[in-house]
Amino acid sequence: MGYPCGYLGDPKHQCKCSPMAVEKYLGRLSGPLLDRIDLHLEVPSVPYEELSKLTDGTSSRTMRESVDKARAVQAERFGRAGGVNSRMTPREMRKYAVPDAGGRSLLQTAMDSLGLSARAHDRILRVARTIADLEGSENLSEGHISEAINYRTLDRKLWER
Numbered sequence: 001m002g003y004p005c006g007y008l009g010d011p012k013h014q015c016k017c018s019p020m021a022v023e024k025y026l027g028r029l030s031g032p033l034l035d036r037i038d039l040h041l042e043v044p045s046v047p048y049e050e051l052s053k054l055t056d057g058t059s060s061r062t063m064r065e066s067v068d069k070a071r072a073v074q075a076e077r078f079g080r081a082g083g084v085n086s087r088m089t090p091r092e093m094r095k096y097a098v099p100d101a102g103g104r105s106l107l108q109t110a111m112d113s114l115g116l117s118a119r120a121h122d123r124i125l126r127v128a129r130t131i132a133d134l135e136g137s138e139n140l141s142e143g144h145i146s147e148a149i150n151y152r153t154l155d156r157k158l159w160e161r
Contacts, residue, residue, distance in 0.1 A: 009042055029154065035119040038086065038127055040154040070133040085129045090122075097125040102142030110149050124148045 004025050007013035015022070034040065074084050077096060088097060099107060111121060125140075128148035132140050 010045065012045070026154075031117070034154050035117050035123070037154075038123050039151045041151060042153055066134055069136070070130065073133050085126045085133070088126055088129070093122065093125055097129040097140060099125070099128065099140040099145050100142060103128070103140055103145035106142050106145050106149070116152075120152065124152065127151060 004021065005016045008015040008017065008022060017025075071084070075082070077083065078088075078092065085097075107121070107124065110116060110124075116124075124145065125148070128140055128144040131144045131147050132138070135144075137144070
C-alpha cells in the first residue's frame with residue numbers, strides 16, 4: 001500500500017496499513033520539524049448525533065472575545081504591541097512561564113518518559129502560558145502543563161501499535 005488508508009486511530013474503522021507503512025509515512029515528519037510545531041492534534045470524525053444536536057456550542061463572538069482578552073494580557077505583559085507568548089524569549093519564559101511544583105514535576109516526567117527535546121519543553125511552557133491566559137489565570141498550574149503536553153500527540157508516538 002503506497003498511501004495511508006487514513007483510518008489509523010479511528011474508533012469506527014480498522015486501519016489497513018502495515019506497521020512498516022505507517023512508520024514510513026510518519027517518518028517523513030522529522031523530529032526537528034515536529035519540535036517547531038506548537039500543537040499536534042488528532043481530530044476524530046464527529047458522530048452524526050453530535051452534528052445533529054440543536055444546541056449551540058461556543059459562538060465565534062464569545063471565542064473571539066476570549067482570545068482578544070488573552071492577547072491584551074500578553075501585550076500588557078510584554079510591554080509592546082504584538083507581544084505574544086509564542087515569541088517569549090528564554091528570559092521572559094523564566095519570568096512569565098514558571099509552573100507550580102505540580103506542573104514542574106509533570107513536565108519533568110513528560111520530558112523523561114517521552115524523551116522530549118529542549119525545544120519541545122519550551123513550546124509546552126509557551127502553550128501552557130497561553131492556556132492560563134485564556135482562563136484568566138496569572139499562575140501556571142499543573143493543569144495548564146497537562147493540557148499543553150496533551151497537545152503534543154506526535155511526540156508521544158501514538159501511531160505505534
